[in-house]
Amino acid sequence: MTWTDWRDHGMEAQFNPRVAAGAETEPALEFWMTQSVARKAELGGCFDVAYGPHDLMRFDLHPGETGRPVIINIHGGYWRALDKAVMYHHMADLAKGGFGLVNMNYPLCPEVTLTDILQHLDLGLGYVLARLDDDGNTGPVVLMGHSAGAHMAMHLTHHVGLNGRLAGVAALSGIYEPELVLDLAVNADVRLSADEAARWNCLRHMPRAGIDYYIAVGGGEPSGWIDQSWMMADALRQRGDRVRFHGCGRLHHFNMVDCLCDANHGDGAQLHHWLAGMASQRR
Numbered sequence: 001m002t003w004t005d006w007r008d009h010g011m012e013a014q015f016n017p018r019v020a021a022g023a024e025t026e027p028a029l030e031f032w033m034t035q036s037v038a039r040k041a042e043l044g045g046c047f048d049v050a051y052g053p054h055d056l057m058r059f060d061l062h063p064g065e066t067g068r069p070v071i072i073n074i075h076g077g078y079w080r081a082l083d084k085a086v087m088y089h090h091m092a093d094l095a096k097g098g099f100g101l102v103n104m105n106y107p108l109c110p111e112v113t114l115t116d117i118l119q120h121l122d123l124g125l126g127y128v129l130a131r132l133d134d135d136g137n138t139g140p141v142v143l144m145g146h147s148a149g150a151h152m153a154m155h156l157t158h159h160v161g162l163n164g165r166l167a168g169v170a171a172l173s174g175i176y177e178p179e180l181v182l183d184l185a186v187n188a189d190v191r192l193s194a195d196e197a198a199r200w201n202c203l204r205h206m207p208r209a210g211i212d213y214y215i216a217v218g219g220g221e222p223s224g225w226i227d228q229s230w231m232m233a234d235a236l237r238q239r240g241d242r243v244r245f246h247g248c249g250r251l252h253h254f255n256m257v258d259c260l261c262d263a264n265h266g267d268g269a270q271l272h273h274w275l276a277g278m279a280s281q282r283r
Helices: 011-015 017-042 084-095 114-134 148-156 178-183 194-199 223-239 255-261 266-280
Strands: 046-050 058-062 070-074 100-104 141-146 166-172 212-218 242-248
Touching: 011 017, 011 178, 011 223, 017 084, 017 255, 058 084, 058 114, 070 084, 070 114, 070 148, 084 100, 084 255, 084 266, 100 114, 114 148, 114 194, 141 148, 148 166, 166 255, 166 266, 178 194, 212 223, 212 255, 212 266, 223 242, 242 255, 242 266, 255 266
Parallel strands: 070 100, 070 141, 141 166, 166 212, 212 242
Antiparallel strands: 046 058, 058 100
16 A cells, blocks of 8 residues: 555554554653663764754764774654654664764754755765765765655765765665655644655655665554555665565564664664675675
8 A cells, every 4th residue: 555545544643653653652762862871971983073054963973893884874753853862872782783883963844844954964974974084984884764864865875975885775664755744743844845745755766776775664563654665675676776675573663773773682683784794885
C-alpha cells in the first residue's frame, strides 16, 4: 500500500511516529537525553563547530581509528524538533566500533523551510569535508540519518564534495515521500507546500546511484511507515544498487535506533558489520 491508501483512515497513526509509539514515545526520548548527558564524556574530539551564523548550524567531530569510515549523522524530528545532543549516546556506541563520527545540527521548521534546511546541510557538509581534509582524513564517508534525517541523507548524496568519497547511506526508519506530511498535524510547523513536497520526494528524485544502501525500519512500526522503507529499498534495487533491507524485530521508531547503534545487540551487530565493510567502498 502507498501512503495515499491511508488518506481516509489512520494517517496520524501510520505516519506520525510519536502517535504510533504512543505512551512509549516520551520515555524513549527521555532515555535518549539522560543517556546522552551521561555518555557525552565518552566522545573525544570537538563539539559545536560552526558552519554558518545560525546557532544550530553546528557539528560535532569525533575522530575514529585509521581504516574506518567516517559516519556523518543527521538527526530526525520531522524537520521541526530534536537536536544532535539527543544522539550522543548513539554516537558513543558507534565510537566503540572505531568509526569516525560527525554529528550534525541544523535550523528547524517553522523558523526555516525544508528547502532551507537542505541548503544549510549542503553548506555544512562542505565545511565537514574540508575539516576532514585538514585533519588528513580523506577516507570513505557514510551518510546516516534517522527518520527525517534519513530523508535528508538521501538528498545529500548528490553533494559534489562526495564524488569519489561516498561509500554508502545508512537510512534508519526514514520518510521518503514528503507529500504525506500535507495530511498530518505536523505540517502546522513544517509548512510544506505541495510543490516543495514533490521537489524533495526521494522516490521521484533518487539519491546517488552506485553506492551501498542499508535501509532499516522497526518491525513494530505501522505498516504504512514500514512501506516507506520498503518502497525506497525496492526503487534502489530496481535501479541496480546494492541494498540491504533490515527489519528490526518488534522495535518501534525510537528504540530501534538504540539497538542498531549498539554492536552488542543482534540488530546493531549487523549494522556495525556493514559499516565496517564500507572502509573499502568509495564512489
